[in-house]
Amino acid sequence: MKDILACNLWLYKVFPFLRWWPMVDAQAARTDLVAGLTGAIIVLPQGVAFATIAGLPPEYGLYAAMVPTIIAALFGSSWHLVSGPTTAISIVIFAAVSPLAEPGSAQFISLVLTLTFLVGVFQLVMGLARMGVLVNFISHTVVIGFTAGASVLIAASQIKNFFGIDIPRGSHFYEIIRQLVLQIGDINPYVTSVAVATLASGILVKKFFPKIPYMIAAMLIGSLFALLLDSLFGNEATHILTVGALPAHLPPFSLPDLSLVTIKKMSSTALAVTMLALTEAVSIARSVAVRSEQRIDGNQEFIGQGLANIFGSFFSGYASSGSFNRSGLNYAAGALTPLAAVFSALFLAATLLLVAPLAAYLPIPAMAAILFLVAWGLIDFHHIHSIFHTSRSETVVLFTTLLSTLFVELEFAIYVGVMLSLMLYLARTSQPAVVPVVPAGEEGSYHFEDAKGHVECPQFCMVRINGSIFFGAVDHVQRSLLQIDEINPQQKSVLIIGGGINFIDVAGAEMLAQEAKRRRKMGGGLYFYRLKDTVYNFLKQGRYLKDIGVGGFFPAKSNVTMAVFNTLDPEICRKCQARIFKECKTTLPGGEPR
Structure with missing residues (x-):
């Protein structure tokens, strides 16, 4: 049967009129x-x-x-x-x-x-x-x-x-x-x-x-x-x-x-x-x-x-x-x-x-x-x-x-x-949307929603990037990440929701590695959630995971907020009223009860 199908496909390629003749x-x-x-x-x-x-x-x-x-x-x-x-x-x-x-x-x-x-x-x-x-x-x-x-x-x-x-x-x-x-x-x-x-x-x-x-x-x-x-x-x-x-x-x-x-x-x-x-x-x-x-x-x-x-x-x-x-x-x-x-x-x-x-x-x-x-x-x-x-x-x-x-x-x-x-296509793809998000309010949800109209964590910024990070988009993404510091210097840690990142090239990988090292020097870190396998494998093959940090990648349905929560400053959390994470309501970073 497979041989017959293969033969028919070959005939259609050589004699394309056989497709419409019936x-x-x-x-x-x-x-x-x-x-x-x-x-x-x-x-x-x-x-x-x-x-x-x-x-x-x-x-x-x-x-x-x-x-x-x-x-x-x-x-x-x-x-x-x-x-x-x-x-x-x-x-x-x-x-x-x-x-x-x-x-x-x-x-x-x-x-x-x-x-x-x-x-x-x-x-x-x-x-x-x-x-x-x-x-x-x-x-x-x-x-x-x-x-x-x-x-x-x-x-x-x-x-x-x-x-x-x-x-x-x-x-x-x-x-x-x-x-x-x-x-x-x-x-x-x-x-x-x-x-x-x-x-x-x-x-x-x-x-x-x-x-x-x-x-x-x-x-x-x-x-x-x-x-x-x-x-x-x-x-x-x-x-x-x-x-x-x-x-x-x-x-x-x-x-x-x-x-x-x-x-x-x-x-x-x-x-x-x-x-x-x-x-x-x-x-x-x-x-x-x-x-x-x-x-x-x-x-x-x-x-x-x-x-x-x-x-x-x-x-x-x-x-x-x-x-x-x-x-x-x-x-x-x-x-x-x-x-x-x-x-x-x-x-x-x-x-x-x-x-x-x-x-x-x-x-x-x-x-x-x-x-x-x-x-x-x-x-x-x-x-x-x-x-x-x-x-x-x-x-x-x-x-x-x-x-x-x-x-x-x-x-x-x-x-x-x-x-x-x-x-026009290059203009659009060179400016992928970098959208601030917060954890969805539903109990047990692992999703994130648009931060507009919601209170954000003063120390931990979460953004969703909708688009590929290639050489034409590197400048726009980098400026968007730097802008986080300008708006709120206390947000030293950043989580990137990566489900919308379909492709990344060397320029994009270099920029992310540089950003991860910069944030570690500030006392924070750069983390990724739901990154596609093709993108993760590219970073791995290019040996960028060492600069970014192997522990900074979280698969779908993993509790990324719990892992990052313990890296936050407990003194800022003590005075914070936002408490957008489930952990915020009962403890401070380090395990001290509220």
């Missing part, structure tokens, strides 16, 4: 089929546009949305991530390769394919080395902020197509808004009416006919409306642009240039594209997983993306990653398994082979309206509202990430959010 029944297949068809329609103009941005022939953008999409779906961990060409990677490729070869030339294409192969190798190695843990530093709040910002960018990028105005490709968000304001009098009413008709029909179909694929219905209505306007007024008057005819053949086999000279020339760029592609893919996968409540395996996602780019480089595909538009659309269209992404690639191939000329009738303003719907659906208003009302620091992270996405760069926004999250 979920595919007739209903799931139909749903994924519809989602895949929708995705194939949307990727037609996007692939052409992205390839143009990258300096490649238009068909290469479509090739990048076929084989890489299938491989990434089968070997990744996300059920909704759809891989393919992206804006950011297209821009980086053009900027890095165009100085080395003429864009669109055979040499340019060869260098891009080599770059794609190297990116895939780097990604695969990182996945096999289990470096997917890096994605844990992308917090939930960062993902929500990034998603919201990217959604706004998706909508902003379609403003020119929605209103029929001239905005330079690749313009920043603020420039798009400025151009919209400047050109508001030049809005094309025919183009805008097609976009509005598509948008309105999508909203209405989704609300009143939920069983009908609202995006496909909206596309059909928008296309028919555009044809009607062209027939009534003529395309010379309407200026409604369409996708245009596409080449009718499958991705040809290609061979990257793997000579040492070319590899050396492209390796540094490949590493940069690797980090960008992985950041995009995993961030998008996690952002969709927040909505679908699915767990993402970062290591498997790295492997899936790596294999996708390696295979893609041999089938004329340039570097791909997770596509925000297509992934969001895939989820919004109701996809249940990665089979939807596979269907999307197959439908795209079928479209090229069978109905490529019909793509000339797909109006671009209708596609802009569809992307408006996708962008709106990706903004997580519920969680944004929750974060805004529960955590000021998380709100700062969210809106910093969102604004960075809009006004800086898409990929840089993630780095900003991650760095800010880490800074």
Whole structure:
């Protein structure tokens, strides 16, 4: 039985699609089929546009949305991530390769394919080395902020197509808004009416006919409306642009240039594209997983993306990653398994082979309206509202990430959010709570409660430390212990309730040893109660117990107060009225009756 389980686990690691394949029944297949068809329609103009941005022939953008999409779906961990060409990677490729070869030339294409192969190798190695843990530093709040910002960018990028105005490709968000304001009098009413008709029909179909694929219905209505306007007024008057005819053949086999000279020339760029592609893919996968409540395996996602780019480089595909538009659309269209992404690639191939000329009738303003719907659906208003009302620091992270996405760069926004999250995390962990406590009032209780509202012992201070004592927290904990002397110099002995201390490093151990020696010189001592075994063993292995004192450690449910009670000054106890310990009520330290 154990051998069978081990064999299954091995198969799941090598062929991760075996995990979700049992979920595919007739209903799931139909749903994924519809989602895949929708995705194939949307990727037609996007692939052409992205390839143009990258300096490649238009068909290469479509090739990048076929084989890489299938491989990434089968070997990744996300059920909704759809891989393919992206804006950011297209821009980086053009900027890095165009100085080395003429864009669109055979040499340019060869260098891009080599770059794609190297990116895939780097990604695969990182996945096999289990470096997917890096994605844990992308917090939930960062993902929500990034998603919201990217959604706004998706909508902003379609403003020119929605209103029929001239905005330079690749313009920043603020420039798009400025151009919209400047050109508001030049809005094309025919183009805008097609976009509005598509948008309105999508909203209405989704609300009143939920069983009908609202995006496909909206596309059909928008296309028919555009044809009607062209027939009534003529395309010379309407200026409604369409996708245009596409080449009718499958991705040809290609061979990257793997000579040492070319590899050396492209390796540094490949590493940069690797980090960008992985950041995009995993961030998008996690952002969709927040909505679908699915767990993402970062290591498997790295492997899936790596294999996708390696295979893609041999089938004329340039570097791909997770596509925000297509992934969001895939989820919004109701996809249940990665089979939807596979269907999307197959439908795209079928479209090229069978109905490529019909793509000339797909109006671009209708596609802009569809992307408006996708962008709106990706903004997580519920969680944004929750974060805004529960955590000021998380709100700062969210809106910093969102604004960075809009006004800086898409990929840089993630780095900003991650760095800010880490800074806030370190700020919190570097100041663990040091809370004064007193013995609980219940008879026979071994617990301690907050000292607020209770009388404390004038000679013996008890504190609970909630947090790890590492190099970043040493100064805060040390200052808190020194502050005990400043508030009450008679409290020479200190008991640390250590159940909340999960970790301690060398700096923390050195500080505690120093504090124990200091308090002994004062005539008191440093004691520990309920310290975790891992923390105690660390102190023991580091030989810090000698400085602290072996007798200063008390396990759970031991009477620590009785042991410390006899070390107190009996003269101070004679005049003390607090008497918070059970022993105080009958005797003085040393055994003298009261």
